[in-house]
Amino acid sequence: MAGTRRGLVGAGVAAATGIALLAGGTPAHPLAPGAGAAPSAAAARPVLEPAVSTPDGVPSTAGVQAALGALTGDKALGTLTFAIADGTTGKLLLGSGESSPATPASTTKLATSVAALSLLPPQTRLATKVVKGAGPDEIVLVGGGDPTLSGLNPDQIRIGLAPVDGDSAPASLPDLARQTAAALKAANLTTVHLDYDTSLYTGPAFHPFNDGTDIGPMSALMIDEGRVTATDDVEAPVRVPDPAGQAAAKFGDLLAAQGVKVADKPKEAAAPAGAARLGEVESPIIGRLVERALTNSDNTLAEAIGRQVAVAGKQPVSYEGAAAAVTAELARLGLPMQGVQLNDSSGLNTHNTIPPVLLTDLLAMAAAPDHPQLRPVLTGLPIGGFTGTLRLRYQAAQGSADGAGIVRAKTGSLTGVNTLAGSVVDADGRVLVFALMTKGAVDPNAARYAMDRIVTRLASCGCR
Incomplete structure (x- = not known):
């Protein structure tokens, strides 16, 4: 299977975008030598070759539902709302409460990043x-x-x-x-x-x-x-x-x-x-700042990026002004904004709400050929078992080792809230995007690992 698996963004894309990689494909924080070092269990896995498009591998709702089985009902998750969509078309394949507002935590950074890359010229520097x-x-x-x-x-x-x-x-x-x-x-x-x-x-x-x-x-x-x-x-x-x-x-x-x-x-x-x-x-340049903010879930940098959206959107250059500017830019892009309430750019504010389907729409838009300026949203996502906030996840002990090097996702954590939104490539080489949003879990680590097992199952299925 390893010889046929494909990741969403691989060495070719990394070279084209100028991302520097450590051994094992790990981009390190420039001010913290060694940050993001990959666990040894994952280091032997191939990392993220370019995705292939297979017309006969189109996933279906029934296929996704059959692959996941009872995983979405794991009690460790607490209350789960989610959306899983075809990354090529953006079509929703499976969801539960996918249009219901939920606390996004740091997946808010996806909204901030899309707005910034859409509104600001690619060569923008501060x-x-x-x-x-x-x-x-x-x-x-x-x-x-x-x-x-x-x-x-x-x-x-x-x-x-x-x-x-x-x-x-x-x-x-x-x-x-x-x-x-x-x-x-x-x-x-x-x-x-x-x-x-x-x-x-x-x-x-x-x-x-x-x-x-x-x-x-x-x-x-x-x-x-x-x-x-x-x-x-x-x-x-x-x-x-x-x-x-x-x-x-x-x-x-x-x-x-x-x-x-x-x-x-x-x-x-x-x-x-x-x-x-x-x-x-x-x-x-702004794309590199976005990548760094997403990989490390950097709250300070995300708030600074949001303020640049506020400058460009002629809003007050503050927490509230940045949130208003991001909201306005996403609406201008035609994204569904029902249930969206933003109060900051980083996701630390517990009063933020985003439905899961908006997160999958953001990811699908970032992958779309007509939005090439949004690609740093994808290249900045942490890699399961290798980089950023996912470097210690997707391990054998967590039941998700098969997702290491395959899953790319933005994490989110607040008290009582755990979220995960990103992309994965199934066994047929088809890109799926997903947003998993939980609340009320007793053990946050157990909730995170349960989410990781859901995504790993998507990676191993044909989902047709």
Whole structure:
């Protein structure tokens, strides 16, 4: 069977999109060496060759229902609503409560990602810059909403064992300091007053469900996503209470190392309109940011991406404004929005609701040939047993090892809620998309593994 199995996105697509892979096909977090290492049990499996289309392998409702049997009734799931659709046509094959609003948790990021990739040009990058201030010896560090701006030098930022490419390399604050210092010295300035501008964002900085680890205060200016250190464990990062102040202080130190003294403590102030630029660095392109947000279920990055949708959609650049902009863009795309209620871009808000069928529609749209700009939604999905939030799932002990390297899906977890939405290729080479949404499970791990067994069964069936 292994010789005939196919995954949705394989090495050819990875090369075309510029995704750097570790051994076993694992894209690592660029600021956390070794993150996402594949378990040894999965490492020997082939990883995700291109999917094939087989006209005689069209799945049917009866076939899917027969394949799943009693798995959807597993008591470990609590209450399950779900949708399973043909990934080629988007046609619903099987569902239960598929149109009923449910708490999506982090599968909300699929909605944010589709809206961003649809609305923003593919080469969109988020710029952090330094401009001249109001006085002759004043400069302003201006945040452009890039939370991946790194406090590391470019040559220290890596994916796995190889340097990142031009599309995925995070911007470097030390590089910005070097540019700025060179411009200041050319103007015979070696002592300056430093301000910093965070005015791009509006509204509260703290998420209503902020815990200081999964997400910290949002700011248009931050380094390393507001973590205490650039190399904090991505599974349990510690966030600083003032990310903009942290970034400005770091920038002042970097200027000093370049021979430019900052006369006093940096303060927050808006940059003058039309001020001359002294230096600028840019984030990875929007598709790479989406991939990183989905693979690692990165809440801070997802909220930042949502705010860029708000900018483009001319909404307030806040939690609520971003949610409104995402909702409006999905409606413009013709997606069914009944029962959809978004309050943030990451899925941390427990008041979000999305029906399972919208999640499968989002995935089918991302795979459709007439929406090539949405492909990072698929390439960013974690791979079962290999990457991101699925790297420790799809194991033999969980009864789902046959899904390792085959399943790609976005996870979601909140208290009492577990969700999974993604794609799988059946034994006939046909892509299926699915959304499984549970609530009320007694044991969250048992619920997750029960969902994984459902998806693994889809992978092993012809479903005709």
